[in-house]
Amino acid sequence: MKLLTVNFLTCAVKGCKGSAASFPLHFEDAELEQREIGYNPTFLSNILPRLDWDAITTTALELGFTNLPATKPDGSFETADEHKVMRDLHTLLMETEVVQGKMVCRNCGHAYQIKEGIANFLLPNHLV
Amino acid sequence: MSRPEETLPPDLFYNDRESRKYTTSSRIQNVQSDMTYRALELLQLNGPSLILDIGCGSGLSGEILSSVSPVDGGPHLWVGMDISASMLDIALQKNVEGDLLLGDIGQGIPFRAGSFDAAVSISAIQWLCNAESSEANPQGRLSRFFNGLYASLRRGGRAVCQFYPKNDAQRSLISSAATKAGFGAGILEDDPGTKKSKLYLVLTAGGGQDQGDITGVVKGMSDVEIQDGRRNFRTAGKKGDRRSNKSDITRKKEQMERRGKVTKASSKYTGRSRRRIVF
Ligand SMILES: C[S@@+](CC[C@H](N)C(=O)[O-])C[C@H]1O[C@@H](n2cnc3c(N)ncnc32)[C@H](O)[C@@H]1O
Ligand SMILES: [Zn+2]
Numbered sequence: 001m002k003l004l005t006v007n008f009l010t011c012a013v014k015g016c017k018g019s020a021a022s023f024p025l026h027f028e029d030a031e032l033e034q035r036e037i038g039y040n041p042t043f044l045s046n047i048l049p050r051l052d053w054d055a056i057t058t059t060a061l062e063l064g065f066t067n068l069p070a071t072k073p074d075g076s077f078e079t080a081d082e083h084k085v086m087r088d089l090h091t092l093l094m095e096t097e098v099v100q101g102k103m104v105c106r107n108c109g110h111a112y113q114i115k116e117g118i119a120n121f122l123l124p125n126h127l128v
Numbered sequence: 129m130s131r132p133e134e135t136l137p138p139d140l141f142y143n144d145r146e147s148r149k150y151t152t153s154s155r156i157q158n159v160q161s162d163m164t165y166r167a168l169e170l171l172q173l174n175g176p177s178l179i180l181d182i183g184c185g186s187g188l189s190g191e192i193l194s195s196v197s198p199v200d201g202g203p204h205l206w207v208g209m210d211i212s213a214s215m216l217d218i219a220l221q222k223n224v225e226g227d228l229l230l231g232d233i234g235q236g237i238p239f240r241a242g243s244f245d246a247a248v249s250i251s252a253i254q255w256l257c258n259a260e261s262s263e264a265n266p267q268g269r270l271s272r273f274f275n276g277l278y279a280s281l282r283r284g285g286r287a288v289c290q291f292y293p294k295n296d297a298q299r300s301l302i303s304s305a306a307t308k309a310g311f312g313a314g315i316l317e318d319d320p321g322t323k324k325s326k327l328y329l330v331l332t333a334g335g336g337q338d339q340g341d342i343t344g345v346v347k348g349m350s351d352v353e354i355q356d357g358r359r360n361f362r363t364a365g366k367k368g369d370r371r372s373n374k375s376d377i378t379r380k381k382e383q384m385e386r387r388g389k390v391t392k393a394s395s396k397y398t399g400r401s402r403r404r405i406v407f
Contacts, residue, residue: 122211
């Protein structure tokens with residue numbers, strides 16, 4: 001599962017809707033893999049306004065990535081530096097995948113297992 | 129012919145055997161892929177988009193979304209949700225580019241508000257009309273699904289769901305659940321009255337003037353030039369081998385290691401081939 005997807009996933013448990021603590025989900029025992037995917041600056045520009053930068057920072061720190069810009073890049077590609085920022089963002093969000101581990105909700109404590117990169121969001125009926 | 133929806137719940141119906149049967153039949157795959165191209169056309173995307181695939185199965189629609197060429201406004205990135213681990217397992221073996229979630233759409237859509245540009249669903253949502261357990265009824269499941277979908281789309285975003293309602297009652301059960309959730313909705317029928325007839329529920333999430341009008345959205349759409357569009361899409365790099373196999377991944381890892389980044393040691397699972405996911 002790409003870190004991009006993680007920036008959009010929330011806890012699915014009924015009581016967690018609208019709770020600030022249910023996003024982002026927090027990683028435990030995460031194993032990462034890099035998987036190459038074509039660089040698509042148009043896609044990145046499209047998605048950039050929708051990214052929750054605080055959540056990305058939190059997720060990145062949990063997984064051991066410390067060199068993220070403190071604020072969201074503004075999405076311009078004019079200078080070489082700006083290009084590099086977007087390239088790095090591509091690597092982090094599109095090419096870094098969590099293949100095993102779990103994601104835990106800080107509101108209800110529910111843990112979503114991840115196996116082979118697939119997160120299990122099936123809930124027992126009483127949590128729906 | 130009996131409807132599979134009436135025999136078993138979807139996660140049990142699409143077991144290993146049925147999933148393999150489904151994804152190895154070239155007849156089925158052709159029909160599913162034609163419907164995906166049609167849905168993509170109805171989505172009217174205007175650039176590389178983030179798309180939710182509802183009931184993604186083995187990722188057949190996703191492979192098409194990933195292969196739309198830049199001149200045709202792609203490629204798109206997708207996240208697929210399905211309740212069948214066997215179907216998702218086949219998607220893993222194909223090493224699809226999108227992300228996969230094991231989930232029941234009748235329980236909701238676990239994404240924050242405004243996540244997706246669009247959503248697509250091929251031959252899946254009629255399953256929501258059958259709920260076996262006493263705790264779950266079709267109305268409740270349909271409403272959780274459409275409410276969740278509505279919220280997860282960005283304003284102005286579209287969803288196109290091709291579906292097979294059992295009868296008119298199911299058709300209106302589904303479309304009224306969609307409008308109740310706030311969608312502007314319309315149903316488009318291709319090849320009406322023939323054995324090949326296909327229904328597409330076309331939904332817009334806010335931002336449009338068709339809000340709540342079940343016919344408005346698809347007005348004038350039936351004369352879209354389907355034939356040309358399809359041909360264009362088809363030639364759009366469908367064969368393009370963009371997904372890395374194991375050797376690509378290994379090569380990338382070596383590259384990364386040379387650059388001093390830490391990557392996970394190659395395991396027998398690298399390339400995610402032939403491994404059952406069991407939760
Ligand atoms: C006919 S298959 C179509 C698969 C894929 N869309 C395609 O066109 O190849 C229907 C799919 O819907 C999935 N499905 C049915 N009910 C579901 C539910 N409640 N939640 C998620 N997926 C569901 C099934 O597991 C199955 O993979
Ligand atoms: Zn929770």
